[in-house]
Amino acid sequence: MSVDTVKHPEPAATATPELIRLENVTKRFGGHTVLDGLDFSVAAGKHVTLIGPSGSGKTTILRLLMTLTTPDEGTITVDGDQLFPAPEKQVREIRKKIGMVFQHFNLFPNMTVLRNITEAPVTVLGLPKDEAEARARELLDLVGLADKAGARPSQLSGGQQQRVAIARALAMRPQVLLLDEVTSALDPELVAGVLDVLRDIARSTKITMLCVTHEMGFARDISDQVLMFDAGRVVESGPPEKIFGEPEQERTRQFLSAVL
Amino acid sequence: MTWDWGAVRAFLPHFWDGLLVTLEALALGSVISFVLGLVWTLLMRAPTRWVRWPVGAVTEFVRNTPLLVQLFFLFYVLPERGLTFSALTTGVFAIGLHYSTYTMQVYRAGIEAVPAGQWEAALALNLPRRRTWTAVILPQAIRRVVPALGNYVISMLKDTPMLMAITVLEMLGRARLFSQQHFQFTEPLTVIGVAFILVSYLASLLLRALERRLVR
Numbered sequence: 001m002s003v004d005t006v007k008h009p010e011p012a013a014t015a016t017p018e019l020i021r022l023e024n025v026t027k028r029f030g031g032h033t034v035l036d037g038l039d040f041s042v043a044a045g046k047h048v049t050l051i052g053p054s055g056s057g058k059t060t061i062l063r064l065l066m067t068l069t070t071p072d073e074g075t076i077t078v079d080g081d082q083l084f085p086a087p088e089k090q091v092r093e094i095r096k097k098i099g100m101v102f103q104h105f106n107l108f109p110n111m112t113v114l115r116n117i118t119e120a121p122v123t124v125l126g127l128p129k130d131e132a133e134a135r136a137r138e139l140l141d142l143v144g145l146a147d148k149a150g151a152r153p154s155q156l157s158g159g160q161q162q163r164v165a166i167a168r169a170l171a172m173r174p175q176v177l178l179l180d181e182v183t184s185a186l187d188p189e190l191v192a193g194v195l196d197v198l199r200d201i202a203r204s205t206k207i208t209m210l211c212v213t214h215e216m217g218f219a220r221d222i223s224d225q226v227l228m229f230d231a232g233r234v235v236e237s238g239p240p241e242k243i244f245g246e247p248e249q250e251r252t253r254q255f256l257s258a259v260l
Numbered sequence: 261m262t263w264d265w266g267a268v269r270a271f272l273p274h275f276w277d278g279l280l281v282t283l284e285a286l287a288l289g290s291v292i293s294f295v296l297g298l299v300w301t302l303l304m305r306a307p308t309r310w311v312r313w314p315v316g317a318v319t320e321f322v323r324n325t326p327l328l329v330q331l332f333f334l335f336y337v338l339p340e341r342g343l344t345f346s347a348l349t350t351g352v353f354a355i356g357l358h359y360s361t362y363t364m365q366v367y368r369a370g371i372e373a374v375p376a377g378q379w380e381a382a383l384a385l386n387l388p389r390r391r392t393w394t395a396v397i398l399p400q401a402i403r404r405v406v407p408a409l410g411n412y413v414i415s416m417l418k419d420t421p422m423l424m425a426i427t428v429l430e431m432l433g434r435a436r437l438f439s440q441q442h443f444q445f446t447e448p449l450t451v452i453g454v455a456f457i458l459v460s461y462l463a464s465l466l467l468r469a470l471e472r473r474l475v476r
């Protein structure tokens with residue numbers, strides 16, 4: 001038996017393995033507590049949507065998981081490995097399992113669309129260039145941009161840029177995809193195209209999704225579980241039928257009536 | 261006072277020699293200032309202050325003392341320490357060093373202007389730190405700063421006559437020598453005046469072409 005298997009005991013074959021776990025996670029900015037002793041976990045392959053009012057800490061959770069920021073208290077584990085604190089090497093291994101799509105796309109403007117997608121697979125995963133390109137073209141096809149491989153991000157619409165960003169994240173073959181309001185910076189007529197791509201990915205892959213969105217219709221379609229946030233705590237959670245249909249908490253009802 | 265084309269003709273062979281030296285000093289001085297400036301900028305971002313402090317102090321000192329003093333210092337003091345270089349080599353290095361303390365500020369501004377989202381995307385993709393710099397940050401920073409660097413190239417051109425002080429015969433040195441020998445001042449000085457304008461114009465065209473290539 002290798003050291004590795006000792007470190008990561010296989011979960012019982014029947015249970016859905018827990019991919020992400022947050023325990024008692026607290027995050028403060030200055031004196032302001034943004035996440036307040038947060039506990040929740042996400043099972044592998046599930047699609048979890050985070051909803052809640054502005055400033056409730058949704059983005060902060062995704063940024064913690066992506067290691068773009070650090071918690072003040074509590075533990076976060078991904079696939080059984082702890083982040084914060086963890087040696088740089090382990091952090092890099094964990095990051096390989098996570099992909100993120102940002103609200104403002106954050107494509108690299110100095111690279112073509114194709115290179116945006118192949119850059120990390122080549123330099124991080126060590127994929128041969130032609131293999132990475134072949135895969136990038138498949139992904140571009142998946143997001144409906146097969147003809148844009150040679151374009152610069154600046155030549156694309158916001159919706160197209162966001163679809164490239166989705167392809168770029170998927171090219172690393174992550175187990176988890178973090179999506180932070182990926183349509184909220186888009187012109188209204190471009191939103192549907194991006195959401196369709198995400199619905200498609202949710203349906204046709206086994207990827208775990210953690211998704212912050214204000215698109216309640218989309219959340220209802222793809223979610224296995226919806227978490228309602230307020231002031232850095234989970235107010236209520238459950239399947240979309242329950243949260244959108246018969247929420248228990250007054251706070252959830254208020255929030256939904258304000259956005260729907 | 262009349263214009264004497266004969267004097268222009270007589271000066272021209274000296275002028276070409278001077279022009280060559282000016283261009284050489286400008287080109288090499290620019291390259292040195294571009295490279296050293298980038299090195300300073302990156303060192304100023306080192307995690308330890310034992311790197312940042314000395315680099316900050318030295319560059320601050322060089323930026324705030326006159327280039328002419330630095331030229332004299334390097335020209336007269338280095339040989340005393342057993343380091344001898346040609347006057348032109350010393351001059352080019354001094355100019356490059358002096359201007360590197362300005363280009364470092366330009367690079368810093370360029371790097372800081374790259375949006376935080378670019379760093380975050382690179383981190384999310386797990387790009388190694390070095391690769392993040394070379395493939396993502398610097399290409400974006402540098403294309404932003406080409407115009408500002410270009411301004412320093414033009415200013416450097418106008419400082420090249422200082423090389424005369426350490427016996428380098430660039431354009432002004434040649435004109436002065438010619439004037440002293442022939443007692444004709446108007447023609448050689450006019451010729452090099454026009455030459456300075458033309459060189460700075462050509463340099464700006466070159467830089468604009470470079471900018472266009474980079475900005476694509």
Ligand SMILES: Nc1ncnc2c1ncn2[C@@H]1O[C@H](COP(=O)(O)OP(=O)(O)OP(=O)(O)O)[C@@H](O)[C@H]1O
Pocket residue numbers: 029034052053054055056057058059060061
């Ligand atoms: N870098 C930071 N420095 C200081 N405060 C911050 C920082 N990042 C976030 N905050 C604060 O933390 C709180 C939660 O922010 P977060 O971005 O997680 O909210 P959110 O739920 O994503 O909101 P929105 O729906 O507006 O995106 C906000 O009050 C915000 O002002």
Ligand SMILES: [Mg+2]
Pocket residue numbers: 058059060180181
């Ligand atoms: Mg947010």
